Amino acid sequence: MLAPGSTIGVLGGGQLARMLALAGARLGLKTHVYAPGAEEPAFDVCAARSVAAYDDYVALDAFAKSVDVITYEFENVPAETADFLDARKPVRPNPRVLAVTQDRLVEKQFVQGLGIATAGFADVPDAGALARAVAKLGRPSILKTRRFGYDGKGQAAIRDGGDIGAIFRGLGGAPCILESFVDFAREISVVAARGLDGEFRAYDICENTHEHHILARTTVPARISPETAAKAVECARAITLSADYVGVIAVEMFVVGAGSDETLIVNEIAPRVHNSGHWTLDGALTSQFEQHVRAVAGWPLGSPRRHGRVVMRNLIGEAVEAFAEIAHEDGACLHLYGKKENRAGRKMGHVTYVEAE
C-alpha cells in the first residue's frame, strides 16, 4: 500500500490521465504525467510532467526513477516501452495485458480460451485470407485491423457486392481480423477493478449507445436480467483473474436475444478506466478513477455503490458548445476536459444526471 505522498506515473496525458490525477490527489497521491504532446489536458492538474516520446529511453528512465508505480490511460503503449518501465518500477496492469489487448486477434483467442463467447472471427494476414474468411463467416461481416483501432477507426464493413480486395487495401494492407456481424439487442459494459490483493469489485452494468462508432450515452443500470448481469460480471472476473490483472478494466459486451434467451458476447477489453465508467464520478461512492488509483497503488478497493439511476452523455465536438446551457440545467454534473482545440468527433467533456431511485 503506497503511502500518501507517493507518486503515480501515468503514460498518456488525455482526459483519462487528467481524471486519474484528480482522483489521486483526493487520496494524497501525486501524479507524474508522461506524454509526447506539450499541451495535454492532464498537465494542468499534475505534480510533475514529462514531455517526451514513448521511445525516449533516457526520459523513460528518469520518469521511472521519479515515480513509485506506473499505469497508463491507453492500451497502445508500445511493448518495448512497457517492458523497459516494468524492469524499473511496477507497471499495472501488467505489460502482458497490453500484449493481449493491443491485438484484436490475440484478444479474441484469449477470451475464447476462457470459455467466454465472442463473435465468430478469422485471421486475415493478407488479401487472399480475406476471401477465405468471408466464405467462412459470410456477409455482412466486419474487417478490422488487428492493431491501433479505436472509435471505429481501422474497420470497414463487408457487405453484399463489396470489393473485398479494395476494402482490405483501404485499411492499409495491415494484418486484419474478420468478425461476424452480431445482431445485438443492446451494448453493455462491465467496469470493474481487481486489487493487488486479488479483491474484485464491479460497478453495476452500464448500457451504452454509440453514434458513428463513438460512445454517445451510458445508462446505469442496464436493462438486462439479474442473471445476465451476474454472468457479465463473472466474465469480467474471469478475465481479470486469468490475466493477474490489477486496476480498472472495462469489458464491452453485446447482449443478444431478450428475456430468458439473453446471451452475452464479449466484444472488446479495455485495460484501463473507460468512457462508459465516467458516470461513477458523480453517481457512485468511489469513482472508477479513484478505484484504479487505489488498485495500482496497492490500496484496498473502494465501494462501487451507486447513488441512483444514472445517465451519462458525452460532449463530442460541437456538442460542447452547449456547456453554458448544460451548466444551467438543475442537477446536471458537467465535466470539461480542458482541451484547447475542438474537432469533430473529439471527446471534449461529458455530463451526468443522477436520479434518486
Next chain:
Amino acid sequence: MLAPGSTIGVLGGGQLARMLALAGARLGLKTHVYAPGAEEPAFDVCAARSVAAYDDYVALDAFAKSVDVITYEFENVPAETADFLDARKPVRPNPRVLAVTQDRLVEKQFVQGLGIATAGFADVPDAGALARAVAKLGRPSILKTRRFGYDGKGQAAIRDGGDIGAIFRGLGGAPCILESFVDFAREISVVAARGLDGEFRAYDICENTHEHHILARTTVPARISPETAAKAVECARAITLSADYVGVIAVEMFVVGAGSDETLIVNEIAPRVHNSGHWTLDGALTSQFEQHVRAVAGWPLGSPRRHGRVVMRNLIGEAVEAFAEIAHEDGACLHLYGKKENRAGRKMGHVTYVEAE
C-alpha cells in the same frame, strides 16, 4: 460566465485551495495558486504557481495579469492586498466582505445591523475596557482578539476568580472583543452560495461538533426543526444579500433551546468554502468547491441536493495515521490533503460516510 480554459487565481495554498483547484479542473478551468510557502498542498494540482509574500506587489501584479478572476481560501488576506488585486481583476467575494469578517467586532455589528441575533458583546480596546465589559456581560464570558483568531487561537475564557488583566495580556494586549457565554444546544452551520446573478442556494444544514475548538465532525442534516432550518438559511441569505456576496459562505450558528423554543444566534461568518461543507464532495450533486468556482467564475450555481444522510469526520494530527484502516472501511470516502508534515491539531484529511435515506 468565464469560458472553459480561463484561469481562477486563488490566494492561499492549503487544502481549501487544493480542493478548489480540483473542482475547477472538472469544469475545464485552470487554477493559479498564490501562496508564500514553497510546499503548499495546492501546488500539486494547479496549472500555475506563485510563491511570494502577500505584500509583494510585483508578484501580485503579475499574478493578476495571469488570471481572469481572483478568490481566496482564507479571510485574513490583508486589505491592501485585496484592494491592489481588485483594481486589476475582480476579487470575489469582494474585499468589503474581508474587512467585515476579519474583525470580530465589525462582524458582530454587521450581523446585528441586519436584525440577526448574536451573543452579547462589548468592545475591549484595552485592559480598562475589559473590566467594564465583564461587569456588563458577566462571567463566564469569552475574550477574543478582534483579528487573526481561528480554531480557538486568540481566545480565552473569563471565569470566576480569573485575573482579567493577566488574561488580556495573555492575548498579547491586542484589541479584543468580549462575548457572552452562550449555553447552546447544538452548533450548526449554513453552507450556501450566491452567484454573480444574485441566485442563492443553500446546502442542507450541517450540525457540527468541535473538540479543542477545532471542528471534529459534521452530520447532515442537522437535528433541528424545519422552521429553525428555514430561519438559518434566511440569516445566511440576508448576510449574502447585504454584502453583495459572490461565492460560497459559511455561517456558524448556535441553536439555543429545543423544540418550538429553538432560537438561533450567529457566531461567525467564513467568507469562503468551509470545513463543515467538506461532506458535499461525496454527499451532494455539486460540491461546495465546485459551487464556489461556479459563483466566482460567473457560472450558474449547481444543485446542492444531498445523496443521503452524511457524516464527515476530520482527520486531525495523528488521526490521519489510521488512513489504511479507513481505506479498508466499506463506504468510507477518504480525502488526504498531501501535507508533508504532521503536527498536533493540524487538519490532514477527512473521511465522509454517505448512507442512503
